[in-house]
Amino acid sequence: MTEILLVRHGETDWNLEGRVQGHTDRPLNPTGLEQARALADCLAPEELVAVYSSDLARARDTAAIVAHPHGVGVVLDPDLREKNFGSWEGSTGVEILERFPDAVRGRWGDAETTEMVAERAIAAIDRIRALHPAGTTLVVSHGGPLRAILAHLAMEHGPIGNCDVFRVDC
Numbered sequence: 001m002t003e004i005l006l007v008r009h010g011e012t013d014w015n016l017e018g019r020v021q022g023h024t025d026r027p028l029n030p031t032g033l034e035q036a037r038a039l040a041d042c043l044a045p046e047e048l049v050a051v052y053s054s055d056l057a058r059a060r061d062t063a064a065i066v067a068h069p070h071g072v073g074v075v076l077d078p079d080l081r082e083k084n085f086g087s088w089e090g091s092t093g094v095e096i097l098e099r100f101p102d103a104v105r106g107r108w109g110d111a112e113t114t115e116m117v118a119e120r121a122i123a124a125i126d127r128i129r130a131l132h133p134a135g136t137t138l139v140v141s142h143g144g145p146l147r148a149i150l151a152h153l154a155m156e157h158g159p160i161g162n163c164d165v166f167r168v169d170c
Contacts, residue, residue, distance in 0.1 A: 020089050032058065036066065
């Protein structure tokens with residue numbers, strides 16, 4: 001049996017400011033680095049057979065910090081990236097509503113759709129599961145893809161915080 005640990009990356013300054021990050025490559029802030037180190041300590045007893053991550057720095061660096069004590073490299077997969085929010089990236093919710101009034105009606109403008117995110121994220125998990133039919137695999141991603149994966153697996157969850165862990169038995 002395969003167990004997949006789904007993890008959201010550590011905190012960035014844009015998380016604190018309520019800015020939409022999407023594909024914008026923002027680094028972990030000091031709190032995010034500390035969250036990743038605490039996660040590494042928490043997952044130290046796990047026997048990780050593989051570690052996968054979005055190729056964006058905030059996820060990649062979180063994964064590297066956790067993987068290092070296990071002596072496992074991090075495999076980067078762009079299909080684990082956050083949703084591409086297009087011209088909304090870098091904006092706060094208030095700024096989006098001011099600049100894009102159609103946002104109130106649920107129109108995402110030039111952004112990737114939620115369905116597109118779900119399709120690529122679920123495909124990535126399916127590939128990872130096929131490559132690792134036994135053992136525990138860590139996957140570090142972002143809120144959007146994780147919500148899509150958890151919905152696909154019919155797993156209940158609340159808000160997904162930075163460095164939250166979801167265990168999935170496959």
